[in-house]
Amino acid sequence: MTEASVPEVQIDSVELGRRSGAIMRTGLMMLEAGTASYRVKQAMSAVGESLGVEQVHEQVTLTEITLTSRLGHRFRTEVAEIRRAGVNADRIAALDRFRRELPEKTTPGDIHRALDAIERKPARYSPLLNAAAAGAACGGFAALNQAHIIEILVVFLSAGAGQYVRRHLAHKGFNALGTTMIAAFLATGLYLGVLGLIGLVGHGLEVHASGYISSVLFLLPGFALITGTLDMAKLDFSAGLTRVAFGLMIVMGAGVAVWALSLMSSLDTSQREVTLALWVQIIVWAVGSFVGVAGFAFMFNSPPRMALNAAWIGMVAYVARHLLQELDVPIQMATAIACILIGILAAIFSSGGRWPVITLQVPAALVQIPGVPAHEAIVALNEADYTAAVSGILQVLLAGIAILVGLVIAKLMTDWEWSFER
Template sequence: MPTSTSPIGVADSLTIRSEAAAAVGSELLAGGMASYRVKVAMSRTARALGLDSFTSIVTYTDITATATLNGRYRTRITQPKHVGVDVDRLYRTQRYVESLPPRGATAADVFEALARINARGSLYSRPVNALAAGIACAAFAFLNQAGLIEILAVLLAATVGQAVRRVFQLRQWNHLLVTVIAAVVTASLYLTVVGIPAQLGWIGPGNLGGFMASVLFLVPGFPMITGILDLVRSDFSAGMARLTYAAMIILGAAASIWTVSVAAGVETHPATPLGLPFELELPLRALATFIGVLGFAIIFNSPWKIAVAAATVSTVANSLRFLMTEGGIPVQLATLAATVLVGVAAYVIARIKHVPRISISVPAVVIMIPGYAMYSGFAMLNAGELAGSVLLLQEAVQTVLAAAFGLALAHLATSPAWRRVHQPT
């Protein structure tokens, strides 16, 4: 005879209900959702399924949860098969959770809905995904004062690099290994493409702006930002794990491109400012921001309306940030103000369009993460330029913290749950 906790023959058992609630959390965690929102979604699903409570601990790679029903409890550990970033999965899973009734849902309905979401696959083909990375990095190259030849080289190198990265991602290879392979391929191709123009004297030596920009598609913006947001919520196990992962990926990519530059005998130098008039540079930077964020949103598998919304928000915020820095305000304070604006705008859009707030805010902020300074600081450190590398790395860390804390302040200002010490149950 099946027991009350057996999944066999008992559709509404404690086991089946807890499995369904945990499956929702697994989908969101696999798509890159911050741990607090994963807990909220599982708790809401558990209530809809009739469970008395559902308490969980969410890290970057697994979920430990205890469900209770009529005085009985069950604890289980859930691990997604693959953790990455998939905004479409986040969007559709959250929309389904929001549509659940307060009571009366069945585990079968939950599993069926999740199966439909998983069956969708990627919204964009591999060529579109790769080209989006190339376009995004080319936009970054312009923001880093790269010239036209360098921008075109970045477009080609980053497109090929993302295509290679995507092949190994779909095979579920180790993330660090995939990052190293993609960084080596991208950096090598970039140096090969710009080699002839550099020899002919068409561009200056070093090409640091374009060289560093070509690998910026490898910057782990989602885990970096959500990791700090987790820490703000006191989810230390998830936050530290995400930040450790982000640091590992950044170091792997930086070490790879530095090794390529040393092997090729390239001495990198800061890019020469383009010297554009302010009246022309401001709209061009706004356009580059829109294109760059749109490209990254496509890499994150964002539905088109979410990608355009994130790009629009970032264009306004990053233009404000540029105006503030041109006015003499430190880049850290300018970034803080810009990301507060992003966070508030993401809250408004999320309420109106019923999309995950993180799907707007994180892609919009990724363009402000100083990947150029991170990689340059690492390269200078290995070259023995200690003072310059420390200044660059300090600025990079402070800017990342300012970006994340800006989003955190926006959350605290707009979400009552964030202002209280409360864990979903």
């Protein structure tokens, strides 16, 4: 008699344990890849149904899963934990495809073999290419924040070096907050050092905040903050609050390093004159946002087509936001509208299960974060101008809320399965 044909009445605790183990492993792999709690639970339930488990109940946080599986009068509860909270868009897509293609009936052995194949797949890009993607993403940000060419090149170098060290420490299992602070110190320190060396052999350069802040934007915890918000919108506070808390911890860790090193050099926050015609400025917005989003997507280990689609979405939304601002629409409203557009376009580009929506949304939304208020807040803190510092922080906070609200509204409009409790 084959494993799949064992009558339900003959299934003992050992067999239930095998099925529960396959369900738990699916959830842990999805959680470690960085996807939202809702998708983790959806995949675990799908595997449980395919294995013939009558009821599957999951409790998911950022690093832990509690699972109860019931079959007949038998039930099993187990708890598992992961110690790394990373992002792997390629694995998210592979696991989502695995969930969608599950047969009506399967066995724990089949599940483990499929998961083994996904787990064995190496990262798509080498550490150097991953670092170059981070450098390109931050360089795109710098261009959007009106940095000069030499500053953009130094940002590329500094951010790339920071990401290379960050990835190495993360793979060694070093503490996440410590990794963030070391990477931020390295990126900002290298930025200041290279500009200083250029000043020794040529014309001195003012250290403008646009390039300085852009050099650490590869540390933005976009997946944690956005998936956490979507989880809380589903009233899943155990997952959502832990994700948002983790994201804020990473932001504060990077912020401490940025603030500390900024004390060593005066930052210029003066508004740089924009003398370009509108059509030329639109080209700058388009190219800068496309490169920035593509860089983030490749840094998240996205396949090339996925990364380029995210870049197109981010470019359209970013240009749309600035055109709305040209029409005197407040920045928060323009940002929310742009993020609604991101969510709708991501749903269209991912239709039919082509890619998970979240892998397109997050990179596209990251370039919506306003850089100038963040620059001004850092400098104001150094100068003890707390009124200006609070003003800058509030502007960043309101823009962040607008990003999250826009993505939630788009989710309500495009994903009926997510919108309704069943």
